[in-house]
Structure formats: C-alpha cells, structure tokens
Amino acid sequence: MKPLIVAATIPEIAILIATFNLHEKEFIHSPEFDILITGAGMTATAFALGRHLSPKYNLVLNLGIAGSFDKSLPLGTVVNITTDEFAELGAEDKDLFISIDELGFGKSKYTAYNNLLNDHITQLKKVDGITVNRVSGSEESIKAITNRLNPKTESMEGAAVLYCCEQTSIPCLQIRSISNYVEPRNKANWNIGLAIKNLNDWAIGFLTNT
Numbered sequence: 001m002k003p004l005i006v007a008a009t010i011p012e013i014a015i016l017i018a019t020f021n022l023h024e025k026e027f028i029h030s031p032e033f034d035i036l037i038t039g040a041g042m043t044a045t046a047f048a049l050g051r052h053l054s055p056k057y058n059l060v061l062n063l064g065i066a067g068s069f070d071k072s073l074p075l076g077t078v079v080n081i082t083t084d085e086f087a088e089l090g091a092e093d094k095d096l097f098i099s100i101d102e103l104g105f106g107k108s109k110y111t112a113y114n115n116l117l118n119d120h121i122t123q124l125k126k127v128d129g130i131t132v133n134r135v136s137g138s139e140e141s142i143k144a145i146t147n148r149l150n151p152k153t154e155s156m157e158g159a160a161v162l163y164c165c166e167q168t169s170i171p172c173l174q175i176r177s178i179s180n181y182v183e184p185r186n187k188a189n190w191n192i193g194l195a196i197k198n199l200n201d202w203a204i205g206f207l208t209n210t
C-alpha cells in the first residue's frame with residue numbers, strides 16, 4: 001500500500017520530483033509513492049484517475065496551486081481543502097442557480113475523508129473549496145459565487161479528485177498553495193513561483209516526515 005500523488009501539471013510538483021531523483025513523466029513509479037500527472041481540469045483528472053486508481057493505494061494526495069477568495073490569506077499559504085464543490089454543476093433559471101442536488105440527479109459537494117492526524121496536516125488551515133471549468137475573473141461572477149457558496153479557494157480539479165476517491169473508498173487529502181486571489185484577471189498579481197515552492201516544501205516534509 002502506498003500513496004498516489006496527483007497533480008494537474010508537472011511544474012506544480014517539479015521540485016518534489018527532482019528532490020526524489022525521479023524522471024518527469026505522466027505516471028511515475030517509486031518505491032514509496034506513485035505520481036500521476038492528470039492534465040488541467042475535471043475531465044482530464046477524472047479520466048486519469050479512472051485509469052490509475054486501485055486498492056493498492058492507501059491515500060490519494062492531491063497537490064496543486066489555487067486561487068483564494070480570501071485576501072487575508074497571504075499568497076503562498078498552503079491550505080488543506082477539506083470540502084470541495086462542483087460549482088457550475090446544475091442549471092440556470094434566469095438569475096437563479098439550481099444545483100444538481102436541487103435538480104435531484106446528483107451531488108455537488110464532496111469531503112476529503114482520511115484519518116491522518118500528523119503535524120504536517122494539522123498545522124494547515126482547513127478550508128472549503130470550489131472547482132470550476134472557467135477561472136472566475138469578473139466582479140459579477142465572483143460576487144455571485146461568493147453569495148451562493150462562500151468558498152475560500154478555487155481550483156480546476158479538486159472536486160473531481162474527491163469524487164473519484166469517494167467512488168473508490170480511498171482516503172484523500174487535497175493540499176493546495178495560494179498562487180493568486182480570485183479577482184478580475186490580472187496575471188501580474190499572481191505569485192506562482194512562491195506558491196509552488198511552499199507547496200513542494202510542505203509535500204517533501206510530509207512524505208519524508210521531517
């Protein structure tokens with residue numbers, strides 16, 4: 001039994017891959033853990049996990065960067081996203097949004113179930129996230145999603161990972177580092193380098209228990 005580390009893109013975990021002297025590719029075997037690079041977005045993530053998830057894994061560790069709705073969270077903060085929601089799954093009724101739950105044919109919100117209590121995890125702030133196909137980037141859409149779901153973070157994969165883990169009853173942990181605030185798009189304000197550095201430092205500490 002070993003963990004499966006899941007990330008959308010190689011750059012997000014390149015420091016970790018180099019630290020363990022592994023070679024960058026889509027699926028990496030190592031004695032202590034395996035690594036799956038899914039590609040960005042829910043569809044790519046669900047497809048890749050559908051191919052690779054199996055009972056040989058005792059934990060899925062989803063690593064990545066994320067946007068934060070909360071501007072009091074400094075860029076580079078590493079957070080534990082314990083619940084995640086498919087924010088766009090449902091129907092529009094003029095100005096109203098009807099969730100898949102309210103429509104009666106699905107579930108939009110998932111929890112990252114695990115029984116891990118080690119210091120690396122407990123030191124992290126626990127937050128509720130949403131998962132989207134389109135990065136929120138207008139005052140109007142940000143206000144609407146904040147009023148409806150009041151999320152702390154936004155990514156493009158999280159809820160898909162939690163969904164796959166619930167379907168297969170495999171414990172799950174979603175750890176992301178804040179690269180940007182969710183605001184009208186301005187990539188100059190993002191700090192992807194800091195977020196990736198802090199994310200990888202956390203992950204290396206967790207995997208080596210140092």
Ligand SMILES: O=C(O)c1cccc(C(=O)CC[C@H]2O[C@@H](n3cnc4c(=O)[nH]cnc43)[C@H](O)[C@@H]2O)c1
Pocket residue numbers: 008009011012040041064065066067068132134135136154155156157179180181182192
């Ligand atoms: O431009 C780069 O150097 C670079 C390096 C590594 C990764 C990226 C990405 O753009 C990763 C995309 C990934 O990031 C997540 N993300 C980050 N911020 C947000 C957001 O505000 N809303 C939604 N998703 C966000 C997302 O999970 C993407 O898969 C670039």
